[in-house]
Amino acid sequence: MPEGDVVWRTARRLDRALTGRTLLSSELRWPSLATVDLSGRAVLGTVSAGKHLLTRVAAGGEDPPLTLHSHLRMEGSWYVERTGDPRGRRSASGTRAVLATPEWTAVGHKLGMLDLVPTDGEHELVGHLGPDLLGPGWDPVEAVRRLTEDPDRELGAALLDQRVLAGVGTFYMAEACFLARLTPWAPVARVADPAAFVALVHRLLDLNKDRADQVTTGDLRRGRQNFAHARSGLPCLRCAGTVRVAMIGRPPQDRTAFYCPGCQRGPAPTDDGRPQRPLGSSGRPGAGRSYRTRR
Ligand SMILES: [Zn+2]
Incomplete structure (x- = not known):
């Protein structure tokens, strides 16, 4: 259940692995993007904007620079593995995106959203956002x-x-x-x-x-x-x-x-039937039991 800090760290991981390298191949397992091929394009960088990820690639021939926009939603993640690593997880059923450079391959797993837009149109995806808590222009x-x-x-x-x-x-x-x-x-x-x-x-x-x-x-x-x-x-x-x-x-x-009703002042719902117990033995969400938190 990623929040801004996790998304920021994900952006940094992708940025370090891909930036400045040329894509050998790309696979976008997303209905609207299934025929897109980004191979041959250089990766210019990845940044986060709130909980959104923007991976920018250079122009390819006549085509303008593009931004691959992803959102992790509930359980998405991006991980990086060595290109050609036989232990790689990219064949897993949850794979939604694969961006391979000669050295590193980034794999988007269970992504909640994936779009490809001209980079100069990014504002249509993230322009509505309030100040980005971890952005360079924090206001x-x-x-x-x-x-x-x-x-x-x-x-x-x-x-x-x-x-x-x-x-x-x-x-x-x-x-x-x-x-x-x-x-x-x-x-x-x-x-x-x-x-x-x-x-x-x-x-x-x-x-x-x-x-x-x-x-x-x-x-x-x-x-x-x-x-x-x-x-x-x-x-x-x-x-x-x-x-x-x-x-x-x-x-x-x-x-x-x-x-905590003891520490926090203000209105609170009366008992609404939610189970009043921890979500998992570790006290952290996502550790199993009866229901999951939603973000
Ligand atoms: Zn308390």
Whole structure:
């Protein structure tokens, strides 16, 4: 369930493996792109924009420079393997894209979205996004403006809206609300210092962008790495009360929101039937059990 930090790291991995190299072959296993062949084009780079990935390739003959746009959605990933590695996983059924250079091959697995557009048309794909928390042009002033535009909106819903801030998913939403001591259902107007709050969200993603584990407590030990997300049914690390989970937003766009009723002020749903227990024995999402978190 990748959020902005994971997508940023994925972009860096692809960038290091492919940039400056020429594609030997490409396979895009996507209905609208099945006949596309990018071989012979040089890869110019890969960047992230919020939770979107943009891999740019040079012009090919008469054709303009192109951008391969991908989104990981729920369970997508890109991995890199040595070209020709017999242990490579590229034949796996979930493979959606293969970009091979003489040295490295990037494989897109279970991608949630794949498009190819002229690079000068990228804005049509990502132009709607709010300030990118990990982008080079991070604009906290604009982020505050967008966050506070609708003061009655639920804070958690505003944080998940990529037009407000690009890169936040349910993990950082839950943790930021916990640290602000507001429930995800509290109106944005309850945020005492929006500039400080936006800076906090930025810091959370920025601190985690270089490491595999997402930590919001400063404590690297398993089970103590974050306050609320995927900890329902467990004692709160701050007050020892029970962390809870409910949905935020309207179906089918609703998402899971974890919170501590003892630490966080503001409205919260009454028991909506969600199982109030951790998702997996490790306390992390995706470890199995009865339902999965949605981002
Ligand atoms: Zn608590």
